[in-house]
Amino acid sequence: MSAEPSAAAVNDRPLAIIAGAGDFPPHLASLAVTSGRPVFIAALEGAADPSAFGSAELRSYRLGQLGRLLEELRRREIVDLVLIGGLPRPSFAALRPEASTLKYLPHFARAFRGGDDHLLRGVVSFFEGQGFAVHGPADIAPQMTAQPGPLGRRQASPEQRALVARGFELLAALSPFDVGQAAILADHRVIAIEAAEGTDAMIRRVGDMIASGRLRIAKGDGVLVKAPKDGQDLRVDMPAIGSETLRHVAAAGLAGIGLRAGRVLVGNAAGLAKLADQSGLFVEGVA
Amino acid sequence: MSAEPSAAAVNDRPLAIIAGAGDFPPHLASLAVTSGRPVFIAALEGAADPSAFGSAELRSYRLGQLGRLLEELRRREIVDLVLIGGLPRPSFAALRPEASTLKYLPHFARAFRGGDDHLLRGVVSFFEGQGFAVHGPADIAPQMTAQPGPLGRRQASPEQRALVARGFELLAALSPFDVGQAAILADHRVIAIEAAEGTDAMIRRVGDMIASGRLRIAKGDGVLVKAPKDGQDLRVDMPAIGSETLRHVAAAGLAGIGLRAGRVLVGNAAGLAKLADQSGLFVEGVA
Numbered sequence: 001m002s003a004e005p006s007a008a009a010v011n012d013r014p015l016a017i018i019a020g021a022g023d024f025p026p027h028l029a030s031l032a033v034t035s036g037r038p039v040f041i042a043a044l045e046g047a048a049d050p051s052a053f054g055s056a057e058l059r060s061y062r063l064g065q066l067g068r069l070l071e072e073l074r075r076r077e078i079v080d081l082v083l084i085g086g087l088p089r090p091s092f093a094a095l096r097p098e099a100s101t102l103k104y105l106p107h108f109a110r111a112f113r114g115g116d117d118h119l120l121r122g123v124v125s126f127f128e129g130q131g132f133a134v135h136g137p138a139d140i141a142p143q144m145t146a147q148p149g150p151l152g153r154r155q156a157s158p159e160q161r162a163l164v165a166r167g168f169e170l171l172a173a174l175s176p177f178d179v180g181q182a183a184i185l186a187d188h189r190v191i192a193i194e195a196a197e198g199t200d201a202m203i204r205r206v207g208d209m210i211a212s213g214r215l216r217i218a219k220g221d222g223v224l225v226k227a228p229k230d231g232q233d234l235r236v237d238m239p240a241i242g243s244e245t246l247r248h249v250a251a252a253g254l255a256g257i258g259l260r261a262g263r264v265l266v267g268n269a270a271g272l273a274k275l276a277d278q279s280g281l282f283v284e285g286v287a
Numbered sequence: 288m289s290a291e292p293s294a295a296a297v298n299d300r301p302l303a304i305i306a307g308a309g310d311f312p313p314h315l316a317s318l319a320v321t322s323g324r325p326v327f328i329a330a331l332e333g334a335a336d337p338s339a340f341g342s343a344e345l346r347s348y349r350l351g352q353l354g355r356l357l358e359e360l361r362r363r364e365i366v367d368l369v370l371i372g373g374l375p376r377p378s379f380a381a382l383r384p385e386a387s388t389l390k391y392l393p394h395f396a397r398a399f400r401g402g403d404d405h406l407l408r409g410v411v412s413f414f415e416g417q418g419f420a421v422h423g424p425a426d427i428a429p430q431m432t433a434q435p436g437p438l439g440r441r442q443a444s445p446e447q448r449a450l451v452a453r454g455f456e457l458l459a460a461l462s463p464f465d466v467g468q469a470a471i472l473a474d475h476r477v478i479a480i481e482a483a484e485g486t487d488a489m490i491r492r493v494g495d496m497i498a499s500g501r502l503r504i505a506k507g508d509g510v511l512v513k514a515p516k517d518g519q520d521l522r523v524d525m526p527a528i529g530s531e532t533l534r535h536v537a538a539a540g541l542a543g544i545g546l547r548a549g550r551v552l553v554g555n556a557a558g559l560a561k562l563a564d565q566s567g568l569f570v571e572g573v574a
Contacts, residue, residue, distance in 0.1 A: 170464050177457050179477035190466035193480040196502055197492060205484060205492070215483055 014038040015140065016078045017056075018069075019048040020085025023242065024137065024144070024267050026052040028084055031141040040076055042069055046094055047086060062093075067100025070130060081127060083236050084137050120236045136235035137265060145238075146259035146266050146285035152276035156256055156284050160223055163188075164258030164286060167225030175230040181239050184254065186222035191215065199226065199241075200248050207252030222254035228263050240265035246275050246283070256282030301325040302427065303365045304343075305356075306335040307372025310529065311424065311431070311554050313339040315371055318428040327363055329356055333381055334373060349380075354387025357417060368414065370523050371424050407523045423522035424552060432525075433546035433553050433572035439563035443543055443571050447510055450475075451545030451573060454512030462517040468526050471541065473509035478502065486513065486528075487535050494539030509541035515550050527552035533562050533570070543569030 015037050019025035025041075025048055032039045033056055041058035043050050050058055061069050073081070097105060107126050124134050138145045150156070156164060163185045170190060174180030182194040184206050191209075194202045203224065209215035228239050241257065241264060249257060256276075259266070262285070266272050276283045302324050306312035312328075312335055319326045320343055328345035330337045337345055348356050360368070384392060394413050411421050425432045437443070443451060450472045457477060461467030469481040471493050478496075481489045490511065496502035515526050528544065528551060536544060543563075546553070549572075553559050563570045 166464075170461075170466075173460050173464065174457075174480075177453075177460065177477050179457075179480070183482075189483075190464050191483045193461075193466070193482050195470075195480050196476075196478045196496060201492075205488075209483060 012037055013080055014040060014076060014078045015135075016040045016042055016073055016076075016081040018042045018044065018081060018083045019053070020044050020083075020087050021047040021049075022085045023052075024240065024265060025085040026054070027267050028082065028137050028141055028144060029053050029056050031143070040073075040078060042072075044085075044087065062096075064095050064097040064101055066104055067098055067102075071100065073132070079131070080133050080135055082135050082137055082140055083123065120233060124233060124236055134235055136238060138234065138238065138262065142262070143269060144265055144267055145262050146264045146283075147269070148261040148285045148287045151266065151269060151283040151285070152273040152281075154256070154276065154280065154282040156223075156258070156282045157220070160220070160255060160282065161258075161284075161286075163221075163223045164225055164284070167223065167258060168227055168260070168286065171225060171227050172230075178229060181229060182224060182226040184222065184224050186215075186217040186254070191217075191222070199224075200244060203245070203248040203252050203254075206254070207248070210253050217253070220255050222252070223256055223258055224249050224254060225258045226264050227260035234263065238263065238265050240267070241272075241283075242267055243272065243275055246272065246279055246281060250279040250281055254281075256284070259283070259285050261285030261287045299324055300367055301327060301363060301365045302422075303327045303329055303360055303363075303368040305329045305331065305368060305370045306340070307331050307370075307374050308334040308336075309372045310339075311527065311552060312372040313341070314554050315369065315424050315428055315431060316340050316343050318431070327360075327365060329359075331372075331374065349383075351382050351384040351388055353391055354385055354389075358387065360419070366418070367420050367422055369422050369424055369427055370410065407520060411520060411523055421522050423525060425521065425525065425549065429549070430556060431552055431554055432549050433551045433570075434556070435548040435572045435574045438553065438556060438570040438572070439560040439568075441543070441563065441567065441569040443510075443545070443569045444507070447507070447542055447569065448545075448571075450508075450510045451512055451571070454510065454545060455514055455547070455573065458512060458514050459517075465516060468516060469511060469513040471509065471511050473502075473504040473541070478504075478509070486511075487531060490532070490535040490539050490541075493541070494535070497540050504540070507542050509539070510543055510545055511536050511541060512545045513551050514547035521550060525550065525552050527554070528559075528570075529554055530559065530562055533559065533566055533568060537566035537568055541568075543571070546570070546572050548572035548574045 015032055017029050019041050029039055039056045041053050041056050043058055043060045045060050045062050127134050167183050167185050170183055171180050179195050180193055182199045184192040192202045192206050226239050302319055304316050306328050316326055326343045328340050328343050330345055330347045332347050332349050414421050454470050454472045457470055458467045466482050467480055469486045471479040479489050479493050513526050
């Protein structure tokens with residue numbers, strides 16, 4: 001996973017984007033269309049907003065319509081695909097399999113038994129087993145990941161960079177335990193470590209501790225660090241930050257964000273850079 | 288720090304207990320008095336409840352009356368002391384130094400600059416520099432720490448023990464970063480890691496995730512692990528659990544607690560064992 005354009009990004013074969021919730025799928029679609037590549041959007045019902053994809057060709061699918069989706073991909077002679085965006089909360093109605101999907105169920109029944117990571121690996125192996133090539137968003141549009149250096153105008157101070165480096169060491173030490181995509185450090189120590197609660201909940205927790213006076217940190221202190229775990233499949237499970245992350249970091253009173261360059265999605269980098277400048281935050285990619 | 292009685296526990300020299308908040312100070316006082324040792328209680332105003340100490344000799348002190356406390360300890364020819372219990376939230380009134388305390392301020396001003404751990408080390412080094420011997424509660428009353436094996440009737444299952452062992456490995460990996468006195472594991476993964484928020488807040492967070500359906504764990508799954516960090520001064524900063532911890536663990540829907548034997552305070556073990564049995568929790572010390 002590097003910031004160099006991969007083969008998938010430069011060739012002109014048609015690309016399917018299996019699109020879930022959020023801003024990342026339409027942003028990726030727009031970059032792929034601009035690159036001149038034929039793009040087909042498979043919008044997941046209850047997650048993707050079909051109106052966000054402009055002029056790209058688009059059809060909507062329930063999760064239970066996997067068989068119909070595969071038929072459409074084959075009819076279009078599409079081999080390359082990307083899965084991006086949040087999944088819909090599966091409802092029985094959305095999952096109800098059509099006849100053409102029934103035969104694939106045993107594969108997913110096995111994958112479901114092993115937890116989230118196992119499920120994602122199961123989804124990738126399913127599409128690969130069906131003859132598709134699964135790419136990561138960073139393969140198609142490397143500019144959607146954090147680049148080395150500051151994203152906006154503000155740069156981290158040497159002290160802030162040292163805190164970020166310490167944070168990356170912490171996340172690396174946690175990686176063998178399959179936990180710790182993010183942490184917050186301040187005042188020369190570790191303030192919060194993300195586990196099942198997610199990054200935004202962790203940031204809010206620190207904000208609450210600061211607001212209630214339980215935690216006192218100096219102005220300019222306090223950094224969020226975010227990086228993938230070792231062995232995380234960056235094709236379908238790349239860590240990401242967005243405008244909500246920046247808003248939470250600013251609201252908590254932290255000074256900025258350190259990201260592993262090329263390994264964390266930032267989506268619309270220009271938009272985030274503007275928000276970082278407005279909020280007085282540094283956001284830096286670290287190689 | 289072992290479960291064997293140390294020299295401090297068997298000799299009959301007078302012992303001063305500098306007592307903060309909570310049940311541990313009166314419990315330790317009662318065990319020390321029962322052992323036949325002369326005991327003097329220095330109750331910190333705003334923290335210790337003087338009425339909880341029964342017949343032991345007791346005087347109350349503000350933090351700013353350190354000089355007066357030292358004079359009293361010397362008058363009584365006391366060398367051995369234990370600091371135990373929560374500290375009062377320092378108010379300016381409590382800190383206002385008496386004339387006899389002013390000369391000690393530079394020592395504490397230096398210690399205050401380095402954060403909590405540094406402050407505790409500063410307190411220990413202060414008393415040692417004044418000629419006192421600072422003991423841990425476990426030196427005086429090893430029965431106040433978790434003993435190896437189950438505390439109550441319920442024992443951990445092999446699966447639960449494996450999860451506890453994994454948790455201790457995680458805490459050991461975090462130790463070089465001076466963080467992680469506790470963690471919660473369930474469903475073969477790490478659910479929460481304690482940093483600045485404290486153990487009880489971490490347990491409540493997991494309880495909230497379970498109650499809201501964001502996190503689903505099977506009955507009998509879910510363990511809290513607690514252990515000191517490497518290099519933690521167990522004389523003044525031993526991790527502890529109490530009845531509140533057990534109530535939070537039960538309320539969150541977890542199955543039990545794994546503790547590093549001899550290195551985590553349980554206070555009144557018989558009372559906790561009863562509560563563990565009533566709550567259907569296992570609480571095990573692990574050597």
